[in-house]
Every structure is written in C-alpha cells, then in structure tokens.
Amino acid sequence: MPQRTYAVIGLGAIGLGMAQSLLRAGLKTIGCNRGPRPLETFAANGGQTTHNPAEAAARADVLFLAVVNAAQAEDVLFGQGGAARAMQAGDLVVNCVTVKPAFAVDMERRLAELGLLYLDAPVSGGPAQSAAGKLSIMASGSPEAFARAETGLKAVAAVVHRLGDEAGKGSAMKVVNQLLAGTHIAAAAEAMALGLRMGLDAGDVYKVITSAAANSWMFETRMKHVVSGDYTPLSAVDIFVKDLGIVSETTREQAMPAPLAAAALQQFVAAQARGLGREADAAVIKTFPGIELPRKKD
Numbered sequence: 345m346p347q348r349t350y351a352v353i354g355l356g357a358i359g360l361g362m363a364q365s366l367l368r369a370g371l372k373t374i375g376c377n378r379g380p381r382p383l384e385t386f387a388a389n390g391g392q393t394t395h396n397p398a399e400a401a402a403r404a405d406v407l408f409l410a411v412v413n414a415a416q417a418e419d420v421l422f423g424q425g426g427a428a429r430a431m432q433a434g435d436l437v438v439n440c441v442t443v444k445p446a447f448a449v450d451m452e453r454r455l456a457e458l459g460l461l462y463l464d465a466p467v468s469g470g471p472a473q474s475a476a477g478k479l480s481i482m483a484s485g486s487p488e489a490f491a492r493a494e495t496g497l498k499a500v501a502a503v504v505h506r507l508g509d510e511a512g513k514g515s516a517m518k519v520v521n522q523l524l525a526g527t528h529i530a531a532a533a534e535a536m537a538l539g540l541r542m543g544l545d546a547g548d549v550y551k552v553i554t555s556a557a558a559n560s561w562m563f564e565t566r567m568k569h570v571v572s573g574d575y576t577p578l579s580a581v582d583i584f585v586k587d588l589g590i591v592s593e594t595t596r597e598q599a600m601p602a603p604l605a606a607a608a609l610q611q612f613v614a615a616q617a618r619g620l621g622r623e624a625d626a627a628v629i630k631t632f633p634g635i636e637l638p639r640k641k642d
Contacts, residue, residue: 347372350496351404353397353420353427355382357578358440358467359410361474362500366408367391368477369499376400397425406436406496413586414443422454433459436492440467440481442522442587444594445512452485452511461489464511466518467501470565471578478502482521484513519594522587523605528562529584529625530608536567537632546571546638569626573640581628582621584612 348371352363355377363386366373375386375393383393394400397420401407407427411417417439421428428437437455439448439462452462463485473479477500483490484507497504507513535558539549550571554564569575588609595602611628620627629637 348405348492348495349374349403350406350408351376351400352408352410353377353400353425354409354411354416355386356410356412357471358469358474358479359408360386361471361476362408362410362440362479363391364389364475365477365500366496369495371496371499374400374403397427398430401427401435402430404431404435406438406492407431408496408500409437409439409441411441412583413441414447417441417443417451421451428455428458428460431458431460434461436461436463436489438463438465438493438496440465442466442518442590443515444590445515445519448511448515461486461492462511463489463493464514465493465497466514468518468521473502474500481505482507482514482517484508484515485511516594519591522584523591523602525562526584526588526591526612527604527608528560529566530611530628532560532563532566533570533611533626533629534632535563536570537629537635540635540637541632566624566626569624570629571638573638575620575623575627577622577624579625580622581612581615581625584625584628585609585616585621588612 350366350371351374352359353376355375360382363373363375373391375391376397377383387393409417411420419425448464455462463483465481465483467479467481469479479501481501481504483504486509507517536549550567553559591605592609611631614631615628620630
C-alpha cells in the first residue's frame with residue numbers, strides 16, 4: 345500500500361507540534377497556515393508547506409484540522425478554503441478543534457455526503473505535549489475513520505480515547521474537559537490573588553501549593569506565568585472565553601446548571617474586556633483588584 349500523505353491545517357501552538365510529530369514519524373506531511381512564520385519553521389525541518397487549504401487537501405489522504413474555532417473549521421472545509429471539495433472519496437478529516445457536539449455531528453454528515461470520512465478528535469495538552477507527540481485525544485467516529493487515522497494518531501498522541509462510533513462523543517468529552525480546565529485556571533488565579541492580597545510572596549505561594557494537596561496541573565502550569573511575570577500566550581484568554589462559552593451553551597441545552605463554569609466564564613470575559621484577550625490565560629489574575637503582580641525580569 346502506498347504511503348499516505350498527511351496535511352495539518354493551522355500551524356498554531358498545537359498544530360505546528362502535530363505537524364512536526366507526523367514528520368518526525370517519517371510520514372509525508374504538508375503544513376498549511378495563513379501566516380508565514382510557522383510555515384518557515386516547518387519547512388526548515390523538512391516539511392512541505394502551502395498557504396492554500398484546498399491545495400493541502402488535494403495532496404493529502406488524511407487532513408488534520410487544528411484551527412482556532414468552529415467558524416474557521418467551517419471556512420476551511422466548506423467556505424473560502426475549499427478543502428472538502430478538493431479531497432478524494434475515502435479521504436479523512438480529523439477535526440482537532442474544540443466545537444459543540446452538534447457541530448461535529450453535522451460535520452460528519454456533510455463530509456459523508458462528499459464521500460469523506462470524519463473523526464471527531466479534540467485534543468488536550470499544551471504546546472510542549474504537542475511538540476513531543478504526547479497529546480491526549482478524545483475521539484469518536486466510524487471504525488473506518490479510526491483505521492485510516494491510526495498511523496497519524498500514533499504519531500501525535502500519547503493516548504487516544506475511543507469514545508464511540510459516531511461523531512459528537514469526542515466533542516462532548518472535550519466540553520467536560522474544558523469545564524474543568526477553565527474553572528481550575530480561574531480558581532488558581534483567585535487563590536494566588538488572595539495570597540498576594542494578604543502579603544504573601546508569589547514564589548512562596550507557588551512553592552507551597554505545588555507541594556500540597558490543593559495543587560492541580562492548571563495551578564502548576566498557569567501560575568508559573570504569574571511568578572515569572574511573563575504572559576506570553578500559549579493558551580490565551582480568548583481561547584477560554586470561546587471554550588467556556590461552548591460549555592455554557594451546552595449546559596443550557598442540557599438544562600443543567602453549571603454555576604462554577606459560569607463564574608469562570610465571567611472572569612475570562614472580564615479579562616478580555618480589559619484588553620487581555622491575547623495574553624496567556626493566566627492573565628485572568630489581572631482582573632483582581634488590590635494586588636501587585638510580579639514583574640517580568642529583563
């Protein structure tokens with residue numbers, strides 16, 4: 345069987361690492377991105393590049409979609425990007441974007457009408473995990489989609505959770521994950537802010553909590569930004585406004601109260617309203633009054 349060609353559309357914090365992991369596994373990989381800098385990085389490592397989603401899709405058997413949101417996914421596949429109609433019958437779209445479960449279900453249906461396979465496969469993990477090929481993937485889709493995706497998934501993920509034979513379950517699980525992730529970040533920022541308000545040193549708070557029962561992965565990774573005073577975005581405030589917005593819509597549709605997620609969403613919206621949307625999501629701590637945050641060292 346001839347070797348498959350893979351394409352990754354969206355070479356951001358997660359997509360670039362995925363493309364590099366595919367390439368490192370010896371798989372023929374095309375990187376597609378609007379901005380030039382990630383393309384230059386990928387090309388320097390031996391990858392093929394293009395700005396055109398339809399061109400990438402036409403050359404690929406398996407297309408990983410790693411753009412920012414559902415609107416971009418829609419545009420890449422069915423809008424100006426034209427990727428779906430450029431693919432051949434039997435080709436596969438692996439959607440790694442956080443979207444509402446209903447969007448994933450509809451995407452599977454629309455691609456099936458074109459003879460294409462779809463895997464609902466949102467990811468968890470940051471840029472470091474992506475670069476190392478150690479993402480966690482929450483996936484659902486047909487057995488045929490899983491079979492075609494298997495080699496690529498092994499290259500980009502440490503674990504693939506197989507959650508069902510239809511699209512939607514993967515995205516539903518990501519909603520659960522993002523509810524926890526967003527509330528954990530907001531709670532971590534609130535706790536650090538309280539410590540600072542009481543005159544504690546940020547480094548001391550970080551050292552004690554990361555060795556205590558109250559620690560969480562989000563506290564450990566996000567409060568590093570606060571201690572260092574460096575809010576360079578890996579995952580931005582804007583991302584959690586989007587993702588917790590999806591959580592809010594989903595819980596409303598399910599007629600289920602989610603007061604902690606709602607409160608976390610308002611904290612991120614407040615940070616966004618202060619012009620912090622493109623800063624690291626830990627910048628939600630800047631919404632708390634009466635605290636002096638550590639400054640970034642030169």
